[in-house]
Amino acid sequence: MQPTEALTSAALNSLSRVSGSLAGTSAFTLFHMPLTRSRMRAAERELFGAAQLGRVKVNGKSAVTYRWGDGDRTVLLVHGWQSRGSRFADFVPGLLDRGYRVVAFDAPGHGEGTGRSVNILEYRDIIAELHDQYGVFEALVAHSMGVLGSFYALKHGVKAKRIVTIGGVCDFDYLVDEFCSALSLRRQLKTRLQGRIAKNLFPDLPADRTPFSVVHTAEYVESPILVIHDEDDTRIEVGQGRRLAGAFGDRARLITTSGLGHRRILGDPEVVRAVLDFVEHGVSTTPALER
Template sequence: MTPIEALASRALNAVSRVPGEFAGGGAYALFHMPLARSRMRGAERELFGGADIERLEVNGKSAVTYRWGNGERPVLLVHGWQSRGSRFADFAPGLLERGYSVITFDAPGHGDSTGRSTTILEYRDILTELHNRYGEFEAVVAHSLGVLGSFFALQHGVKARRVVAISGVCDFDYLVEEFCSALELRPLVKARLHDRITKNLFPGAPADRTPFSAVNTVTDIKAPLLVVHDEDDTRIDVKQGRRLAGAFGGQARLITTSRLGHRRILGDPVVVRAVLDFVENGPDRSGEVSTESVAAR
């Protein structure tokens, strides 16, 4: 636990002893607030310096969008928590060579966008607006929290011919459990946080489908799915990837890697090539494939 997390833990647990919703509101706000903002790496600057950069207003915040190509045959790249669109820099050149337009963004509170926080609703709204601009995506390629946000948007009308989930979150409740565990929050704080999430993010959703889970989108999403997850991912357990792939059955292909972890997987040549091949050629429904990249050794 970092010093900031320790301070937040003490404060939220202390406030929970006071009647009212202070603890639930504080936990909810912190839950959606990245404590670090990623900066663009030197190796990413040349590529992103040549992008068509625009800003998209979402919930009073300004999200930066990046595009290469003329917008035809669009592929959308969706980053995760405390990340940014530039982390997909290794995917863009190959997609452009194959004739796709590449689109990505920095969510509010991330990268060069404004704001200090973001929610799954804002991910949905950004994907929806980009879908309205460019039409059906040839593919949506998402990482980490971006996977959950993408499935939420796909359930709400965004269309994609293929979907790729890398190191993805399958269940919103997984994030809640990890958050509460990391801060060692008392059960009462956790219960109040759940109440806020239900009320603010998923009003009207059936009790058995709150919080949101990607497994509940099986009947809504017909696109082939590629799931890539590392066995040694300490941020998002590989069980989340297996759960996602298992829910979609023959519609999904699962690739497992090792020794790449949560973030390095995005720069691994074997993973990048597998994703590009899937986007271009479609699924290989041969079942589960285990890979170990030379870059991971």
């Protein structure tokens, strides 16, 4: 445990012994605050400097949007936790070469987005607003926690003809477990946090489907899905990718890689090629990734 995490853990656990309610509120707030804000890399600056910028406002904060191309088929790129839209830089040129309009964004608390926090409802609302602007997405490509936010948007009416998940989170509970484990939170405090999540984020979901899971969207989402996950991903374990793919049966195809981890997978040429093939043809024709 890092020094900052150790101090946070001690403070929350101590507070929970004095006021469980206040500790639960504090944990809920911290759960939605990225500890670091990812910066744009030098190799990403030219491409993102050429994008047409926009903003989507949500709860007094703004997501910054990036757009390239004038095609009428839109591909949306959705980044994950403590990341930013520019991490998809390797995908954009190939999509433009194939005639797509490409849209990405920095969520609040990430990249150039304003504010210090973001939650799954705000991810949903940002994606829904972009859907209103551009219509049905030709494809939606999401990474990490962005997968969870994307499927929550799909559950609420957003449409995409093809879907790609990379290192994706399937179950919201997975994030809660990881957060509580990282901070060694007391069992009672974890219960308080779960209660806040159910009340504040998912009040309309039935108890047996709270919190949200991608598994529960299989009845709503009919598009073909390509699931890519690295076996050595130490941030989001590969079991999440397998669970996601398994929920959709024949509509989903799972590709597992090795040695790429959680972030480097976005820059791997074979992964990029597999995603481009799937977006264009609905299948992956990249032998190097066959398992």
